[in-house]
Amino acid sequence: MSGKRVLVAGAGLAGSLAAIHFAQLGHRVEIHERRPDPRAAGAGGGRSINLGLSQRGIRALDQVGLLGPVLAAAAPMRGRVIHQRDGELDFQPYGSHEDQILRSVLRDDLNRILLAKALEHPNVSARFGVTLTDFDRGSAAKEPVCTFDSESGPYHVSADLVVGADGAFSTVRTRLLRGLPADFRQRVLPWGYKEFAIAAGPSGEVRSSPDALHVWPGDDGLIVAHPNVNGSLTATVFLPLSGERSFATLTTEGSVRDLFDTRFPDVRRLVPDIVEQFLSHPTGHLVTVRSSPWQHEGRVVLIGDAAHAVYPFYGQGMNSALEDCAVLRDCLADDDWAEALRTFERRRKPHTDVLADLSEQNFDELRTRVASPLFLARKKADLVLSRVFPKRWMPLYTMVSHTTIPYADALRRARRQHAVLAWAGGAALAAALAGGALARRRAAGPHSPGDRS
Structure with missing residues (x-):
C-alpha cells in the first residue's frame, strides 16, 4: 500500500491532519487549497472563530504528536458562565471531575500548527490560492482527476486517491455524488x-x-x-x-x-x-449536511464537513473531523483501499448523523434552557449521580465531550440511564402516594366510605 499518490482537496483542519497521516504511512501527498497559505500573516481573512477542543480532538492530535503545541496555544474552559438579563452570572461546570475541561483554541492557530506539521514531511507538497473547478471520480480502471483554476490558468492532477476535505459546500462531494444512487440533505x-x-x-x-x-x-x-x-x-x-x-x-x-x-x-x-x-x-451562515456515499471504489473519500457538516452548538464539528482522520487511518490498515473506505463510512456515518441531531437540539438548549431552573436541577442531578456511580452513570454531555464513546452509543446509553431514572422517580412517587393513602385510611378508621377492605 506504500507510495501511493494522494491528493487532498482542502488545507483546513481535517485536510491537514489527513495529510499528516498519509505522509506518515509513506504516501506522496499533494494539498490543494482555495485560500491563501494560512501560515502567512493575515491569511485568515477574519475567519478566526474559536473552537472547543474536547477529548476526541485531543486524542487525534496526540496520535500525531501535536497535543503539546496545541495546548500551549489554548485556553482552558472549565464550564459555562451564563449571563442573565438582570446581570447575574451563573457558573455551570462541564463535568463532575477536575480534568473534565475543554480547551479554547483559535481556528487559525490550530490550522497553522497542523499544516506546518504536514509540510515538515518531504513527501508532502501544497499549492494555495487555487480553485477546484471539476472532478472526475474515476473508476477501478481509471484514476480520479481534479481540475483546478489558478492565476496561471487551469491545470489537471490525477491521483490514486482523492480526499475531499473541502468543507460544507464541497466540490468533491458534488461531483462524487453525480450519477450515483446518492443521498444528500442540506439544512x-x-x-x-x-x-x-x-x-x-x-x-x-x-x-x-x-x-x-x-x-x-x-x-x-x-x-x-x-x-x-x-x-x-x-x-x-x-x-x-x-x-x-x-x-x-x-x-x-x-x-x-x-x-x-x-x-x-x-x-x-x-x-x-x-x-x-x-x-x-x-x-x-450555518448549515447541516448529511450525505452518502462518502467514498467510491477506493479512489475517493470525504472527511470532515464535506461529509457531515453540523451546527456548532455542541462544539463537536472540529472534534468529529479530527476523529474522522484517526478512524480513517485505522481503516487503512486494510490493504484493500476500496474495502477500507467502505469500512470507514460504515464506522462513522451512523454516529455523525446522531451528532447532527444533537447539535440541532443543543441550539435550543443554549438559547433557552441553560437559564431554566428545571434544566439546572436536571444537570445537577446528572453530575451528582455521576459522582456517586462513576462507572454506571455518565451524563450525555460528558460522554460526547470527555470520552471517545461513539456518538450513537453515547446517546443510547444516556437514554437508558434516563429511562432508569424516570422509572425510579415514578416508583418513588407511587410509593409515596401509596404510603400517603394508607396513612389516610388508618386515620379515618375502618368504616370510612373510602375504605374498601
Whole structure:
C-alpha cells in the first residue's frame, strides 16, 4: 500500500491532519487549497472563530504528536458562565471531575500548527490560492482527476486517491455524488452569526472569567464567547437572518446600539466599539449536511464537513473531523483501499448523523434552557449521580465531550440511564402516594366510605 499518490482537496483542519497521516504511512501527498497559505500573516481573512477542543480532538492530535503545541496555544474552559438579563452570572461546570475541561483554541492557530506539521514531511507538497473547478471520480480502471483554476490558468492532477476535505459546500462531494444512487440533505439554519472581539483590559487584565465559555442566552438572540490565552474573548453573536431585530434589519448604528443596550447590556460595557465591530464584520451562515456515499471504489473519500457538516452548538464539528482522520487511518490498515473506505463510512456515518441531531437540539438548549431552573436541577442531578456511580452513570454531555464513546452509543446509553431514572422517580412517587393513602385510611378508621377492605 506504500507510495501511493494522494491528493487532498482542502488545507483546513481535517485536510491537514489527513495529510499528516498519509505522509506518515509513506504516501506522496499533494494539498490543494482555495485560500491563501494560512501560515502567512493575515491569511485568515477574519475567519478566526474559536473552537472547543474536547477529548476526541485531543486524542487525534496526540496520535500525531501535536497535543503539546496545541495546548500551549489554548485556553482552558472549565464550564459555562451564563449571563442573565438582570446581570447575574451563573457558573455551570462541564463535568463532575477536575480534568473534565475543554480547551479554547483559535481556528487559525490550530490550522497553522497542523499544516506546518504536514509540510515538515518531504513527501508532502501544497499549492494555495487555487480553485477546484471539476472532478472526475474515476473508476477501478481509471484514476480520479481534479481540475483546478489558478492565476496561471487551469491545470489537471490525477491521483490514486482523492480526499475531499473541502468543507460544507464541497466540490468533491458534488461531483462524487453525480450519477450515483446518492443521498444528500442540506439544512440551512434561519439564523446567522457575526464575530467580535472582547479585548483584555489594560496591561492584559482579564475582563471576565478567563476559564469558561460565556453564554448570553435568549430565544431572540444568543452570544457565545470563548477565552483566549491573552485574556481576551472571541465572541460570536447569533441572530435570525430575517425579521425584527435580525441581520436583515440591524444595519444602522442606532439599531445595533439599541439591540445591545436592551438585550446584552454588559456586552456594551465590555466592548465599547461593539457597534463598529458588528457593522464591519460579515454575516456567516450555518448549515447541516448529511450525505452518502462518502467514498467510491477506493479512489475517493470525504472527511470532515464535506461529509457531515453540523451546527456548532455542541462544539463537536472540529472534534468529529479530527476523529474522522484517526478512524480513517485505522481503516487503512486494510490493504484493500476500496474495502477500507467502505469500512470507514460504515464506522462513522451512523454516529455523525446522531451528532447532527444533537447539535440541532443543543441550539435550543443554549438559547433557552441553560437559564431554566428545571434544566439546572436536571444537570445537577446528572453530575451528582455521576459522582456517586462513576462507572454506571455518565451524563450525555460528558460522554460526547470527555470520552471517545461513539456518538450513537453515547446517546443510547444516556437514554437508558434516563429511562432508569424516570422509572425510579415514578416508583418513588407511587410509593409515596401509596404510603400517603394508607396513612389516610388508618386515620379515618375502618368504616370510612373510602375504605374498601
